[in-house]
Amino acid sequence: MDPLKNWAGNLAYSTGDVRYPESLDEIVDIVRSSRKIKSLGSQHSFSAIADSAHRQISMKKINSVIELDEQRNTITVGAGIRYGDFCEFLDARGYALHNLASLPHISVAGACATATHGSGRKNGSLSTAIRAVEIVKANGDVVTIDALDPSFPAVTVALGALGVISKVTLEVLPNFQMTQVVYRNMPVDELMENFEAVMSGGYSVSLFTDWQDGKVSEVWIKEANEQDNTTAPSEYYGAILAEKNLHPIEDHSPENCTEQMGKLGTWYERLPHFKMGFTPSSGEELQSEYFVAFEHGAEAMAAIEKMREAIFPHLYISEVRSIAADNYWMSPFYEKDCVAIHFTWKPHWPEVQKLLPGIESALAPFDVLPHWGKLNSIEPSILQSRIKRLADFKELMSDYDPEGKFMNKYLKQKLF
Ligand SMILES: Cc1cc2nc3c(=O)[nH]c(=O)nc-3n(C[C@H](O)[C@H](O)[C@H](O)COP(=O)(O)OP(=O)(O)OC[C@H]3O[C@@H](n4cnc5c(N)ncnc54)[C@H](O)[C@@H]3O)c2cc1C
The missing domain is CATH 3.30.465.10 (Uridine Diphospho-n-acetylenolpyruvylglucosamine Reductase; domain 3)
Structure with a gap:
């Protein structure tokens, strides 16, 4: 069989040997009889984290x-x-x-x-x-x-x-029910002065920017609500309330986006930006995402804004979000609230590959960590030095998997 590709098509996996178990017994049999194997979900990662040169076990049919x-x-x-x-x-x-x-x-x-x-x-x-x-x-x-x-x-x-x-x-x-409103063109100066307030302005807040013209092009605010939001102020920190549904990439049709304009809907029709039956995001794209402690969010954005001329030709859009701390060892949010700075790139891999080290150096003062499922080029030794519980995780890896059955090239490169 030809190897599968990931969702974006930027990666053809390195094996055509893919198993599709339908029960726990079948998973156990496949794991026992495989020398090396890698789990596969819905193939949406851009990085090679789910790749295997040997065998993959797709969990598509374990879906009830x-x-x-x-x-x-x-x-x-x-x-x-x-x-x-x-x-x-x-x-x-x-x-x-x-x-x-x-x-x-x-x-x-x-x-x-x-x-x-x-x-x-x-x-x-x-x-x-x-x-x-x-x-x-x-x-x-x-x-x-x-x-x-x-x-x-x-x-x-x-x-x-x-x-x-x-x-x-x-x-x-x-x-719970939710509403979603979108504001356009928030001046970056307003954002910088009011970063905490802007990011706390709803149950979930996303900023979309192409880093141009000193503005954030769209601010998506998702609120728990019991009725249509008809009283959203017309202005929010200098941004203007949108008068129609928008796609995060302004010139794309909002048809595949969840309903905005303050219309009440159930949680799962408002929390994601994209609807289930439609192509999410752009489709032909690459993605990278970086995390810094929340208190460095505004400064980190300012550092990226300085690179806007180099970034712009290859970027569809950036998204900035916030995530609360957890205590999971390999989580980028381990013991710290974070700001996520995301890049949806055009499929220009040679150029994007050249840009990533510059972005990573600009964010280095903030001990930046990458999204495991997206593209980055952070030097492994630097990455490892920023993961506080890496030694504990590796110890558990050798306990759960002494022979390295679940190890792949990506994990070897990044963690060892
Ligand atoms: C259009 C688009 C939008 C995205 N938006 C977001 C976003 O809003 N926020 C965000 O954080 N990320 C986002 N991502 C990234 C995406 O959420 C992650 O890459 C995620 O890991 C993909 O899940 P998947 O099921 O496709 O897993 P895969 O990419 O198939 O695998 C990812 C990892 O999970 C492991 N895995 C899968 N199944 C199992 C299993 N059963 N047991 C053990 N390990 C398993 C694999 O081995 C691999 O290490 C987006 C990606 C795309 C393409």
Whole structure:
């Protein structure tokens, strides 16, 4: 079989040997009988984190809702289910998740493995909803790890390095309704002076910018609400309320975006920027994303703005979000609230590849960390020096996987 490609098509995986188990027994058999193997979610990572030169185990068919536990307020799902496939189920029964990424198309285990996040000063990454995972270790043993287990802070953002996650139990909240409004053209000076207030201006706030003309082109504010938001002020820190739905990339059609204009809708139709049945983002693109401690967010943006002339020809759009701290060892948000500075690049890899080191040097004073699922070129020794719990994670890797069955080139390069 020809190797699969990732969603963006920038990466053809290095093996055509892909297994598609349909049950826990099949996962165990495949893991036991493989010398080396790598879990595959919905293939949305831009980096080679899910690649294998040997064999992949796609979790596409491990995709059912297993149990909604209304006593414990949890839902247990098959690891390969996509968020968009069970949000409606949850909502219909009165429940919600605390947050979603910009798109609902990604698998639960794949998203959590890379600390995928949405936005919100009080919202942790999607992994922070995890209450337990069932994981198949290298020797085929199946263990369930919950919050009381010492390895919980490692399995919650595990980079696919500890085993094949077969089930995930997530915390659910009472469902809620939301509205979304968009403001246009916030002057950067206003943002810099009021960074904390702007980023705290809603349940989830995203800034979109192409770094041009001293302005942030769009500010998306998602609020928990009980009715249409008809009273949003016409101006927000110098930005003007939009009069129609917008795509984050201004000249793209908003057809694939979630409803804006203050119209009330359920949580899963407002938290992501993109609708389930539509292509998210641009499609033909590359992505990079960097995280700095929240208190350095404005300064970090100013450092990137200085590079705008070099960046602009290759950029569709940048997005700036905030993520609350967690205590997961491999999470970029380990013990610190963060600001995320994201780049949706045009598919100009040779040029983008040349730009990344400059961006990373500009953000180095803030001990920048990258998104595990996106493109970066941070020198591994520097990256490693910034991950406080790396030694603990590696120790657990050798316990769960002594022979390196789940190791791939990406993990070897980045972590060793
Ligand atoms: C258009 C687009 C928009 C995006 N928006 C956001 C965003 O808003 N926020 C954000 O943070 N990221 C975003 N991303 C990045 C994306 O969320 C991450 O790359 C995520 O990891 C993709 O999940 P996946 O299911 O496709 O996993 P894959 O890319 O298939 O795999 C990612 C990792 O998960 C591991 N893995 C997968 N399944 C399992 C399993 N069952 N057991 C153990 N390990 C497993 C793999 O081995 C690999 O290490 C976006 C990506 C795209 C393409």
